[in-house]
Structure formats: structure tokens, C-alpha cells
Amino acid sequence: MCAKVYAYSESLDVAKAVGALVIKSQNKALESGSTFKIALSGGSLGKVLQKALVADKDLASQVKWDKWEVYFSDERIVPFASEDSNYGLFKNLVLDTLPENSPKPKVYTIDEDLVTGKGGQLEGADASKDQEIAARYQKSLPSDAKLDLILLGCGPDGHTCSLFPGHKLLQERTELISYISDSPKQPPRRITFTFPVLEKADSIAFVAEGAGKAPILKEIFGDKNSQLPSKLVNDITTGVAVSWFVDHSAIEGVEGISVSKY
Numbered sequence: 486m487c488a489k490v491y492a493y494s495e496s497l498d499v500a501k502a503v504g505a506l507v508i509k510s511q512n513k514a515l516e517s518g519s520t521f522k523i524a525l526s527g528g529s530l531g532k533v534l535q536k537a538l539v540a541d542k543d544l545a546s547q548v549k550w551d552k553w554e555v556y557f558s559d560e561r562i563v564p565f566a567s568e569d570s571n572y573g574l575f576k577n578l579v580l581d582t583l584p585e586n587s588p589k590p591k592v593y594t595i596d597e598d599l600v601t602g603k604g605g606q607l608e609g610a611d612a613s614k615d616q617e618i619a620a621r622y623q624k625s626l627p628s629d630a631k632l633d634l635i636l637l638g639c640g641p642d643g644h645t646c647s648l649f650p651g652h653k654l655l656q657e658r659t660e661l662i663s664y665i666s667d668s669p670k671q672p673p674r675r676i677t678f679t680f681p682v683l684e685k686a687d688s689i690a691f692v693a694e695g696a697g698k699a700p701i702l703k704e705i706f707g708d709k710n711s712q713l714p715s716k717l718v719n720d721i722t723t724g725v726a727v728s729w730f731v732d733h734s735a736i737e738g739v740e741g742i743s744v745s746k747y
């Protein structure tokens with residue numbers, strides 16, 4: 486299946502389109518089930534979600550937060566108060582900005598007690614602990630590991646989740662959640678969805694903005710032999726609907742795409 490690309494000149498319009506996708510996906514999930522299972526990433530996605538699901542009153546009024554189950558497609562092994570925490574980002578930018586009387590989603594985080602030691606201090610690298618953090622997070626996934634929607638970013642190196650170019654985790658087929666101790670991007674200790682989870686999702690959407698993304702998007706969309714993690718997500722053949730929400734500067738000079746509006 487070919488990835489769809491939705492492009493806009495303004496960042497606000499990118500956010501609104503992502504919001505519209507989220508609502509559509511939520512409503513589809515709630516037609517056949519009682520919950521909407523969504524996975525989030527870190528990076529600039531937090532601000533996009535804030536603009537779409539909190540600040541935009543029309544979209545915000547359609548969010549059924551009490552039906553949401555929120556997961557993280559990757560998480561850094563840091564305390565929640567750290568600026569590197571993807572949960573912390575979502576909490577600060579979205580959860581804490583919801584009106585007081587708003588229902589709240591159920592959010593599945595890593596076990597912070599395993600991250601920090603006495604006094605809440607971050608403990609040193611400990612692979613057995615990181616494995617335990619990943620294993621516990623895996624247990625919190627839905628029993629069929631099927632997410633309705635996974636929202637992803639794409640790093641300037643083409644990484645997505647905490648799946649980095651050339652890393653052995655790209656080949657992981659047994660674990661649904663793996664730990665990584667040698668992330669080339671700081672911080673080094675993380676957990677991440679693996680391809681088996683991505684392949685089961687109903688829908689995956691990337692959000693990529695800014696001229697800094699153009700070189701890597703040229704490779705992802707222009708080089709059919711590219712093995713970049715984000716390109717491998719585009720190539721998933723299990724029937725997942727993959728889409729990209731971008732601004733015009735991110736796709737400047739990118740060939741081989743047909744652009745539309747969501």
C-alpha cells in the first residue's frame with residue numbers, strides 16, 4: 486500500500502489535519518469497540534497535539550478522552566519530570582492543559598519506580614532493569630497488540646520510534662517492546678515499539694515539518710532501496726494505512742509523491 490502525503494503551507498493547518506485524522510480514527514474505533522487505542526511519540530508531536538486537541542475548540546469538543554487509551558511508541562528511560570520524557574511532554578502540553586472538568590484518558594507509562602532509585606534520582610545504565618521496563622510495558626499493551634492509530638515523528642536521520650538506521654532492533658520479530666541502551670540520539674536508554682506492533686496497527690501517521698526534513702524525505706520517498714526505518718514503515722505490507730502530514734518546506738524537492746489535503 487502506498488503512503489499518502491497530506492501537505493499544507495501553515496503549521497496550524499498541519500496540526501488541524503492531524504486532529505481531523507485522530508477524530509476520524511477515534512470514531513471508527515468506537516463504532517466497533519469501547520476504547521480508542523492510540524500511541525504517541527515525542528519531539529514536536531506534543532505541540533501539534535496541543536494545537537489540535539486542546540486549542541482548536543471544534544476538534545477539542547469531539548475528543549472523547551474517557552474512551553482513550555494512550556501508549557507511547559517509544560519512551561526514554563528517564564524520570565517523568567525530565568524534559569526528555571515523552572510522557573512528561575504529553576502531560577505538560579496536553580493533559581495539564583485540559584479544562585479542569587474534562588475527562589482524562591487512561592495513559593500507559595513506563596514504570597517510573599524502575600527508572601529512578603531512592604530519592605527519585607536516575608539510576609545508572611542497567612540492562613537487566615531496562616529489559617524489565619520493556620517487558621512490563623509490553624504487558625500493558627492490548628492483548629492483541631493492535632493500536633487504532635500510531636502517531637510518529639521522523640528524525641533527520643530517518644529514525645522513527647527509537648528504531649535507528651542500521652540498528653539490530655529493525656530485525657526484532659519476537660519482542661513487541663524492546664529496550665535500547667545505545668541510542669545514537671540522547672538519551673541513550675530507551676524502550677521502543679518494534680515492527681510487529683507497527684504492522685498490526687489499523688493506521689500510522691507521520692508528522693514532519695520544516696526544511697530540515699527535506700533531505701531525508703527525499704531518500705524515504707525517492708530511493709526504493711532505502712532501508713531507513715521510516716521508509717520501512719512506509720513499506721509495511723500488512724494492510725496498515727500509512728500517511729504523512731507535512732508542511733511544504735519538508736517536501737521541497739521531494740519527488741515521487743502525490744500530495745493531497747486531508
Ligand SMILES: O=C(O)[C@H](O)[C@@H](O)[C@H](O)[C@H](O)COP(=O)(O)O
Nearest residue numbers: 526527528529530638639640646
Ligand atoms: O525519541 C525520539 O527521538 C523522538 O521521539 C523521535 O522519535 C521523534 O519523533 C523524531 O526525532 C522527530 O522529532 P521532531 O518531530 O521533533 O522532528
